[in-house]
Amino acid sequence: MRYxxxxxxxxxxxxxxxxxxxxxxxxxxxxALARYAPDISFRGYGGPRMRDAGMDVLHDLASDAxxxxxxxxxxxxxxxxxxxxxxxxxxxxxxxALVLVDYPGFNIxxxxxxxxxxxxVIYYISPQVWAWARWRTKKLARICDxxxxxxxxxxxxxxxxxxxTVFVGHPxxxxxxxxxxxxxxxxxxxxxxxxxxxxxxLFPGSRRSVVASLAPVFADAARRLRAREGTxxxxxxxxCAQERFxxxxxxxxxxxxxxxxVGKPYEVMExxxxxxxxxxxxxxxxxxxxxxxxxxxxxxxxxxALGRMLVSVPHIGxxxxxxxxxxxxxxxxxxxxxxxxxxxxxxxxxxPEARQTQVAGLAEVRxxxxxxxxxxxxxxxxxxxxx
Numbered sequence: 001m002r003y004x005x006x007x008x009x010x011x012x013x014x015x016x017x018x019x020x021x022x023x024x025x026x027x028x029x030x031x032a033l034a035r036y037a038p039d040i041s042f043r044g045y046g047g048p049r050m051r052d053a054g055m056d057v058l059h060d061l062a063s064d065a066x067x068x069x070x071x072x073x074x075x076x077x078x079x080x081x082x083x084x085x086x087x088x089x090x091x092x093x094x095x096x097a098l099v100l101v102d103y104p105g106f107n108i109x110x111x112x113x114x115x116x117x118x119x120x121v122i123y124y125i126s127p128q129v130w131a132w133a134r135w136r137t138k139k140l141a142r143i144c145d146x147x148x149x150x151x152x153x154x155x156x157x158x159x160x161x162x163x164x165t166v167f168v169g170h171p172x173x174x175x176x177x178x179x180x181x182x183x184x185x186x187x188x189x190x191x192x193x194x195x196x197x198x199x200x201x202l203f204p205g206s207r208r209s210v211v212a213s214l215a216p217v218f219a220d221a222a223r224r225l226r227a228r229e230g231t232x233x234x235x236x237x238x239x240c241a242q243e244r245f246x247x248x249x250x251x252x253x254x255x256x257x258x259x260x261x262v263g264k265p266y267e268v269m270e271x272x273x274x275x276x277x278x279x280x281x282x283x284x285x286x287x288x289x290x291x292x293x294x295x296x297x298x299x300x301x302x303x304x305a306l307g308r309m310l311v312s313v314p315h316i317g318x319x320x321x322x323x324x325x326x327x328x329x330x331x332x333x334x335x336x337x338x339x340x341x342x343x344x345x346x347x348x349x350x351x352p353e354a355r356q357t358q359v360a361g362l363a364e365v366r367x368x369x370x371x372x373x374x375x376x377x378x379x380x381x382x383x384x385x386x387x
Contacts, residue, residue, distance in 0.1 A: 011037070012095045013386070014044040015055060016086070016110060018103035020206045020241060021281040022125070023047030023062035025171050025375075026101045028178070029124060030055055032379035037386060043095070045086065058085070061103070063242065079106065087113050094119065096386050101125050108140070115143040122382055124148045124168075129157070137161040146385060148378050151322070152368070168378040169371025172284050182267050189237055189259070189271035197233035198349050200225065201272035201291070202258075203265065203282050204249065206241035210278055211248055213298045217336045218276055219252040221296075224342035226256075230350045237261060239268040274345050283319045283328070284369065287362045292355055294344045295319075296331040322368055327361040 013033070017026035027049035030042055034054065042055035047062025059082055083106065090098065090113070097120040100107040104127035111121045121144045129136045140147065141163035149155055150170045158165040193199055200222060204214040222236045236258035240246050243262050250260060261268060265285070269275065275286050275293035286293050295317045319328050329344040331337035348355050 011040045011386070012093060013040050013042055013097050013099060013382075014090065014093075014095045015042055015050065015099045015101065016045045016061070016103070016107055017047065017050065017101035018045070018061045018106060020047065020062055022101045022103055023049045024175060025125060026050050026099075027053040028171060028175060028375045029099075029101070029378055029382075032375040033382060036376075036379050036383040040096075040386070043089075043093070045082070058089070061106075082106075083109065086110055090114055090119060091117055096120070097122055097382065099124055099382060102127065104128075108136075108143075111140075111143045115145075120145045120385055122146045122148065122385060124378055124382075125150055126154050126158075137163065146381065148381055150374065151318075166377075166381050168381065169374035170284075170369045171371075171374040171378075172281070172288060173366075173370050174372060174374050176266075176285070176288055179266055181270055182264065185261075185264060185267045186271045189235070189267070193235050194233040196230070197235065198231060198273035199235045199237060199271050200231075200345065201268040201275040201277075201286075202236065202238045203268070203275060203277035203286070204238070205278040205280075206282075208245065208248070210297075211241070211245050214278055214296065215249050216252045217296065217298060217338050217341075219256060219258075220336065220338035221276055221341040221345070222256055222258065224338055225345050228342070228346045231346055235259075237268050237272065239265040241265075274348055276341055276345060279316055279318075279332075281318070283317050284322075284365070287319045287365045288369065290359060290362055290366070292348045292358045292362070294329045294331070294341050294348070296337050296341050298336075299332070299334065319362070319365055322365050323361055325361075327358060327365070 015026055017023055023046055026046055030053045045059050045061040046057050047060050051057040098114045100111055100123045102125040114121050123144050126147055126149045137158055138161055141161040144163055147158055147163050147165045148168050149165060155165050155167045202218045204218050205211045225231050226234055236256055238249055238258055238260045240249055240260050240262045246260055269286050269289040269291050272291050275291050277293055277295055279295055279297045283295060316332055317328055317330050320326055331340050
C-alpha cells in the first residue's frame with residue numbers, strides 16, 4: 001500500500017515501546033513532545049497509555065510482552081509478523097524519526113532496519129547492555145543517531161562508543177508526581193490489621209511467563225512468613241498487573257486469604273509494610289515509596305547458565321545498582337527461593353536495625369533518582385533532531 005505524498009516524510013514520528021513500564025514512560029514522553037512540536041503526529045507500537053496520549057497504536061506490544069528463551073521461541077511467528085509490518089510501514093511512510101523505548105530484543109533489530117533506510121533513530125531508555133553485553137554499544141553506535149539515558153552511570157558506558165549520548169535523568173519521580181493514589185483503598189488495606197502485624201505486598205510481574213513462574217513461589221513465601229512468630233497475622237495483598245492474570249495468581253493462593261488487586265500497584269506499595277517483587281522498574285517504584293522489600297526472580301536453566309557467563313554487574317536489581325551496594329536481598333535462580341525470601345522478609349520486620357538500614361538506603365536511592373523535568377529534557381533533545 002502507498003500513502004499520499006503529504007504523509008511521507010513530514011512530521012510523523014514513530015514510537016515503539018514494549019512492556020507496561022515502557023508504555024508509561026513513552027506516553028509521558030509523547031505528551032512532552034507534543035508540547036515542544038504540536039504539529040507532530042505519532043504512530044507505532046505501544047500500549048493503552050500511549051493510545052490515550054494520542055498515538056495511533058498499530059499493535060498493543062506493551063500488554064503481551066514476553067521474556068525468557070522458551071516463551072520467546074513459541075511467540076517467534078507472531079513477533080516476526082509484527083516486525084515485518086513495522087519495517088514495511090517505516091519504508092512506506094518515511095517518518096521524521098523513529099523513537100525506541102527500551103525493549104531491546106525487538107527494538108535493536110528495528111533500529112538497524114530503519115537506519116539502513118536513512119530514518120533517524122533515537123533510543124530513549126538504553127538497553128541494559130552495561131549488564132550483559134557492553135560490546136553492543138559499538139553496534140548501537142552504528143545504527144542509532146542519539147541515545148538518551150536515564151541512569152547516571154550509563155553515559156560513561158557509551159563514552160568511547162562514538163554514539164552521541166545525553167543523560168536526561170530518570171523519569172520515575174516525574175511519573176509518580178502525576179499519579180493520584182486512591183487513599184480510601186489504601187486505608188481499607190490497612191484497616192483491622194492486627195497490632196504488630198505487617199501488610200505484605202506481592203508483585204509477581206507484568207508478563208504472563210514471569211507471573212506463571214513467580215506466583216507459586218511468592219505464595220509459598222507468604223505462607224512460610226505467616227508461619228513465623230511476629231508475622232503470623234500478616235495481611236497479604238497481591239498486585240496483579242492485568243485482569244487476565246487473576247485466575248493464574250488465585251490458583252496459587254489457597255489457604256492464604258490474600259487480596260488480589262488489579263491495576264493498583266502504587267496503592268499496594270503505599271499500604272504495604274513489606275514487599276516481595278520481581279526485578280525491573282517495580283523495584284525502583286517500591287523504593288520510591290520507601291517500602292522495605294526483597295527481590296526474587298526465577299529463570300530457566302538455559303537462561304541461568306547464560307546469565308552466569310554474560311552478566312557483568314554485581315547485582316540484578318536496579319535499586320542495588322543505583323545504591324552501588326547490596327541494599328535489597330536478591331534471590332535469582334532456577335529453583336524456588338520461597339524459604340530464603342520468607343527469612344529475609346521476617347528479618348526486615350522483626351529486626352528494627354535491619355529494617356531502618358534498608359529504609360535509609362531506599363531514601364538515598366530515591367534522592368539519586370530525583371530528576372525533575374526528565375521527560376521535557378528527553379522531548380527537547382528529540383525535537384532538536386527533528387528541525
